[in-house]
Amino acid sequence: MEISPSDIHLERLSIALREAEKCIPTPTAFCVGCVLATTWPPDSSSAVILATGYSRELPGNTHAEANALTKAQNLTQSDIAALFPSLDILPSIDDLLHRADVYTTMEPCSIRTSGLPPCADALIDAQIKSCYIGVGEPDDFVTCEGARKLKEAGIEVIWIKGIEEECLRVARRGH
Numbered sequence: 595m596e597i598s599p600s601d602i603h604l605e606r607l608s609i610a611l612r613e614a615e616k617c618i619p620t621p622t623a624f625c626v627g628c629v630l631a632t633t634w635p636p637d638s639s640s641a642v643i644l645a646t647g648y649s650r651e652l653p654g655n656t657h658a659e660a661n662a663l664t665k666a667q668n669l670t671q672s673d674i675a676a677l678f679p680s681l682d683i684l685p686s687i688d689d690l691l692h693r694a695d696v697y698t699t700m701e702p703c704s705i706r707t708s709g710l711p712p713c714a715d716a717l718i719d720a721q722i723k724s725c726y727i728g729v730g731e732p733d734d735f736v737t738c739e740g741a742r743k744l745k746e747a748g749i750e751v752i753w754i755k756g757i758e759e760e761c762l763r764v765a766r767r768g769h
């Protein structure tokens with residue numbers, strides 16, 4: 595599935611891109627940004643941003659998608675209440691993640707040389723709904739099969755068109 599750049603999804607990917615710009619560049623890894631948005635109740639027409647993340651934001655050689663997931667999973671009930679002020683009954687973070695759209699400036703990784711779990715696996719474990727990607731991971735370090743893994747796990751993968759060069763430029767800062 596491809597979507598036009600005027601879409602709301604491009605707007606959210608732009609927020610992810612601003613997250614990527616916060617990364618401290620390193621020659622051995624990419625600078626990636628991620629936004630985790632969800633709709634709740636499931637029939638609601640507007641999405642709420644649960645968490646954002648960027649490469650190396652959390653301690654260690656951490657990745658954007660894993661960081662956004664960790665931050666979302668650490669939300670307290672009062673954090674969730676603040677995000678959804680009109681709700682009487684609050685959903686669990688797992689419920690919210692099952693409805694979540696993940697926006698990442700670069701294809702989630704499928705292999706990690708550091709021994710940390712790959713982001714694709716973390717997104718699959720969290721059972722997110724769909725993943726919008728700015729650009730495929732180039733073979734600078736490893737061959738990435740993240741998009742394929744997500745699709746095989748039943749997660750919808752959408753490549754956003756027209757922002758690939760910008761995502762790559764930000765990702766390769768410091769290289």
Ligand SMILES: [Zn+2]
Nearest residue numbers: 657703712713
């Ligand atoms: Zn990763």
